[in-house]
Amino acid sequence: MDVPTDPRPGDLPEPVALTAGDTDVGAHRWLPDGDHLVAVSAVHPGREEDLLRDAVVVDARPGADGPTAPRPLTDGAGTSTLAVDTVLPSADGRTLWMLASDQGPTRLEFVASQTGLFSLDLTAASPVPHRRTDVDAVDLVPGLLAVAGDEVLVADQRRGAVVLVALPADVAADVAPADAPTGRVLVDSPAVVQAVAAAPDGGRIVVTAAAPNSAGDVLAVDASSGTTTRLTDLSADLRATGRIRTPRELTATAPDGYPVHGWVALPDADRHGAGPHPVILMIHGGPYAQYTHALFDEVQVLAEAGYAVVYGNPRGSAGYGRAHGTAIQRAFGTVDTDDVLALLDAALADPGLALDADRTGVMGGSYGGYLTAWLTTRTQRFTAAVVERGFLDPVSFVGSSDIGWFFGLQYLGDNDTPDAAGALAAQSPMAHVGDVRTPTLVIHSENDWRCPVEQGQRWFVELKRRGVDTELLLFPGEGHELTRSGRPRHRVARFDHVLQWWSTRLPT
Template identity: 50%
Template sequence: MRAADIDKLVSVGRPTIAPDGAFAVFAASRPDLTANRAVGQLWRVDLPDGTPRRLTRGVSDTAPRLAPDGAAVAFLRADAKGKAQVFVVAAGGGEPVQATDARAGVGSFAWSPDGARLAYTARTPEQGRYGTVEGLEPIAEAPRRITGIRWHANGLGYLADRPAHVFLIDVPSVDAEPFYEPAPAVRPEGEDAPKKQLVAAEAVQLTSGAGSYGGVAFTADGSEILAAVDEIETDRRDLSSRVVALSADGGTEREVLARTALLSVDEIVVASDGTVALQASGVGEGRVDFIAPAVGLYLLEADGPRLLTDPDVLDLGEVGSHITAVGDDFLVQSRSRGTVSLVRVSRDGATASVFDGDVEVAGHAAAGERIVVAYATPDSFGELALVDRGALTDFGAPLRAQGLVLPGEREITGRDGYPIHGWVAVPAGEGPFPVILQIHGGPYASYGIHLFDETQVLVDAGYAVVYCNPRGSAGYGRAHGRSIRQAMGTVDFHDVIDFLEGVVAGDERLDGARVGVMGGSYGGYLTAWTIAHDHRFAGAIVERGFLDPVSFQGTSDIGSFFGDEYVGVDPVQMAAQSPMAVVDRVRTPTLVLHSELDYRCPLEQATRYYAALKRQGTEAEMLVFPGEDHELTRAGQPRHRVQRFDAVLQWWARHLPVTG
């Protein structure tokens, strides 16, 4: 796979299924170099064995949800101003009708049980900001008064001046006559010319105030809308959630889950019998316990939430993980050792695997006993399957035709006897090949078995790639994930080095005398830490790294709690885990990669680290991407992603040439 082949990385989003199980609808998207953005449409496939066909022809249509009667699909599409709005299209196809006209775009949305209305969340900008006053440039806006401990978020920007609120709107008819552009006409003095109407109904705002609402779900009878509330704290971070029920008639609010439950809620789902299920994690008495969180499936009952799953057995914390009600049971996604499986959970806590193996489930939907899943595999970035029948799509075929290397699974025993699980991907041939050690972000995340463009591009260029899930990673139990709490750069560092050495020693195709190391986010942290303590590497790439826990506290969007929990607050303890504190030991040539709008690991983390390397005479370069945030490698502009690959390959060609 070459860098430009990212345009063949088709991902499949969370599907939706007709109430009678007759068909499914899903969104497929991919990076497009010509458009320089992600593009994609909705697809429909008749079950059990129909041929998928495009249902819409938008630029980037996402998040489909079928109406309760299956006759129409609501989905998100950007309007003329680039803001995501809800559109509705007949389930059989046709011209979509715009349903919302939210100034800042729509976040989440849900159908009412009778299919007549849509509830949605949308940010409401403070008057005078974000284009609410025509001609008022951002640099001329009034200053922002910040009184809380949070003020911005990666990929969004400022928070407090645009809280997300809940709205309710009537669903437009997909058969109604369209609106037309008014023609110019001479009008009486003082009479304004009519403007083109965009939507059929006016939305009713149900909430107000400084808090932001998310994850809307109607109760079974449609009388209320459930939502989680996020309020910016004034003094110290509190990761717990409130869940409220809003009257669909007037927005009257009542609390159904208080912060005293000490749960951080990710999703709210209502079963057909009215049972409310939550995907949530405990935050502890201190309300900031997020390291290897105990994510579980809860039922919200009269006397409080009841946990159905064991977080040490099922790990529901994978990004995009969600709940589907199926009969009296629920479907959840559980990650383990680089895979994500689909599991059925009964209301007494019994579990049964539904879809597993060498897959990473990304989404699911069910009607009766018919279940569809979106998933990735080692040779496909995204497909849709019908459980017990098999794949319904073959989006991975073009990439397979380009040539892929399937990584080999390895488990190495570390210096202290601990098992370290990971993979090695090796070019065709006998070698010996130079080796690049890749380190994932998180830390409580993991490398998986899905097709990974980072690895494939390096292998295509002639490098063997070694990568693992050291202690601190997800998918190996909470104890594994919590083992580096206030001990970063200890056993995690040992694990990646021991895995590298073990794999190289067991494979003659790998040249242990020619090695490089690279990683992003926490991987950037551990790369910077590694090259300060181990000087075997010909070069290093430190990308979007967590490099100085001291300045991170006041600059990152998660600085109010992340560093405190992972490295502690004692200055001596923090320095003992800080790459900036040991940067003077680095002798390895280092490329620093970062993005201008990264608010997760802010740009200053990179610039200060780079400046320190240059000041002490260590060979270093820095590449900064304009307009990108922390998600550059996953969701950045396709041209920037290719340019980044070009820079990475050029760096390795100089410092770790394939030809020895």
């Protein structure tokens, strides 16, 4: 709709629908002509059976007959295998920049499918997307995309950091992804870039980024010099308490020689003594995600209570290349298990950390809940465990999770043949629940549609009826994101229960 230059109450025109039908249209941006938008939508016929999304054009000024269907710019109906996430036109409207991942021949191969930068020539009669970043080494954060003068700004996940990279916008269209320029790093590790915006001429760049001592601040970046100026200091009051514990980077070697990267956060020796300290191994969800350098409330709360926290990015995680991410496909509970235990053992073996190898716990959420539960089926070394919003039975998960039936089938394999059923059971905590002896707190949310509540309830019941020391904590009205965006009172209550559990099973 056209907005008046001097609007008054009641004078605003009625909004006009630009799209119709049963397809979602999102991530829209205006084209310079002011008559069209570019956006992302799954408009191809097979959209109910695959993960593809197209870049589309939407007419911003529909005629008397109403909105027209979005016109695809990429070819999900034909040869394209891209899931487009983010679109941004150049200032002259000739090029469309896209963040997208390749879903492979089956159009479902999302496991560690690296998000890359693509360009599309909007002046071509049949535009073809060209990948501008390496398909194996570069994994960009969806949604973080800006054009600054003759450069394109993206955020790359790298070894626990998210760095801001400026890539040249004039790369030849036929360049091989492996030969694509690596660009200029404008905001480097240990920063964790969260958002980016830029003036079209590239003179002004603003980002938000977290750091080991900051949950997130606004930074101004000078593109020519690379100088960064912090414009806010929102964590100053927290730092002023003197109680932020800065984690130390930790490296370990898995039994097969593979390097594993992580961190250890130690409690304040002035308040909790010199040790040896009890240790909690913390495992992230995903699995294709990464723990980062950013200030992390989970780690800080446990360290404040007197626990050393070991956490890292085992194989299956993001930020270390495609091969690292795909290493656990059809192999949950194998090398990922080796990697997290290698991190823990490396920390325990370091005399400078003063950790107590006889007092260790393990906790994790989502996939981290999976691996926590899995570890308790494999070993009795842990004093206690916390299994949160866990992915615990891949069989029932396929039919009940909102992530889609494809997730378990792509990661663990199908269950349609006797051989496949055996392979699936070999990766399933529920299939081995009878081996658990570790005291376990099960935490779940009643409205969790990602890892449905039946996963946690059944884990609790199976432990309870086998005589394992276990408790169940259920949160009403919360979903899978409780620990990140749940109601503040519920987040506080959860921390209270977690600390109470550890204080009785693993006292400091």
